[in-house]
Amino acid sequence: MRIKVFIITVIAVMLLLTSFSSFGSTAGPKLVVNGTQLSTDAKLIGGRVYAPVRAISQSLGADAAWDSSKNTVTVTSLKNDDIVPEVLKSVSPSVVGVIGSLKDSDYSSKFKDSIAHGTGVIIKSDGEILTNAHVVKDMERIVAVLADGSGYEAELKYIDEDSDLALIKINKTGLKAARFGKPEDIITGKTVMAIGTPVSLSLRNSASIGIISGINRGIESDYRLIQTDAAINPGNSGGPLVNLKGEVMGINSSKFSGTGIEGLGFSIPVGTVNYVLSHFYKYGKVKRPDLGVVFEEDWAAKIGLPSNSGLTISTVNDDSGSKKAGLQDGDVLLSVNSVRVNSNVDYNEEMKKYLPDNTVILKIKRKDAILNINVVLSEK
Template identity: 35%
Template structure:
């Protein structure tokens, strides 16, 4: 019995060293705990600089917020007051003397009685609409450049050089000024896309906008903001977004090479100087087969073209001898099938003062006429 007791004591004393067991489950736990405490006290600070951050730093300062303020009439009191009805984005592209110029969308400034521009540093300055164009959805806003420091003017890139799959960034103010200067990243999903635009809201496309397609998130408020390449250059002005339950990640931007001549006209004239024929038009496809044959007397193989509904007095069309019910089928030898294609040719290929050959049918007979284009308000 004495020997057994002595053996038990020996085992009790030597057990920790034999089996590596101590009062702590892990003999190194105290050291680990000390290291953990030390780590939590020391915050990791990294100076991250990538092509994306550099592009944002270069272009982001020139993206502004634009608040559309309109006069509201309260019928209950008979008094008028100014109310903000929407917020969009804009891009400072030029500084000249005591003025700076901002490009934005037409629908951002439409019907505004006042404009307020919020700079990227938070300052708010009054803006003045210099000109606007509904066809391209572009507008120019002017602000005082007195307190505008360095880095606020963006650099334009070459939108014709864009490639599908190229990374791009959308900078703007989605959902208003609360999220001012937001940046989303994506790629160029498509170039030279044609998107139908209904100008007069009658359900019939009046124009095909030529745009860049991107999957960079573009939300309400981003309109007028910048689409930027990885070099920090503005390559597009964000304008439209398809937002339905079935479609996601499809945004559109107006190519900057297309924007430049438009904003130059808006700066100089307050409007875009476009050539005009001086007529009102209707697609032949909208006219019944009976009237195509009996009224217009078109050959059976001519089921396309544009019928002249009205010719303005002293217009280029009137001077060239064109009349009501004439059906235009070609311009300078290029086939035109509808009003949209006619506008596209006229606005993109011709200038005020140019001469244009019009091929048309009158009472079933094919004829030609030369028109000297002016800048009338009608086609």
């Protein structure tokens, strides 16, 4: 196994590992490693920045060990081809195949014997499994196949087609739940792995590796998606996109396919996953607020280009809070509570912050006038 080892002398160890209490109480500099700001103390002393070795090494996927007898810190960093097998070994027990018989529908005709499959992620040790809504919505009998090949009938607990997420439950305890990462760690260029059940159940827990190719993608979704070039094939839907720490950064959901198209897969980011799960547990569904209007994007937003034109209101529903507040057809929504919205995805992302019956302040452009209008949100 190829391992990089670095030895740090006792002088550096004393500076980096001792308590910083003697250095004063002033706020230290921010410490950013590979684009991620670390939540750790760093001190500027004599024109040099000092920070804990362990914090930096862990952020790089390395390990730091202190040998007091030798007054030495050893930092061990594994290369990708050493890390990937460990990540796969760690995450695979939390990944399941999802199989079921389909209801009579046009969708079922695409599958032999009306049997379809996808992937799921164990999120609680008592048998709760997260997957895509499109995987299970037409299934009459759902079976979750664990990494060891054992199968358990599953009950559909919650489903939300707008986000394409669903939660199923099996009667099994002692399972290994996946660890979820932080939304702020979704950074373009970072290495990720897609794990799932492509094409056939015999290929369950297959892995592909790539990078995060882009973030904030609004492709065929109400919410922003992660773009990755890690291979996502039919059956991978509902499986995890994990980083090299083994943390779930997204739930694989779709891909672009066709002649000349390669490496265009999309995952639901962990921020949206957390939002949907919190609503599942609190309300049994996602309680989405609604303005009661129909928006029209400008041409730039429609084709995915940056836009700063806001959203034009083409229709105001008669029984909506917007109608009562005086919004009109042709008004242009510029912001919600001072947050700019220039596309339907921008609007939906902002609405995650609110519940029905909340009041928001809308900045509206009406011809040459700018208005601030309070609107009570209804439920979508």
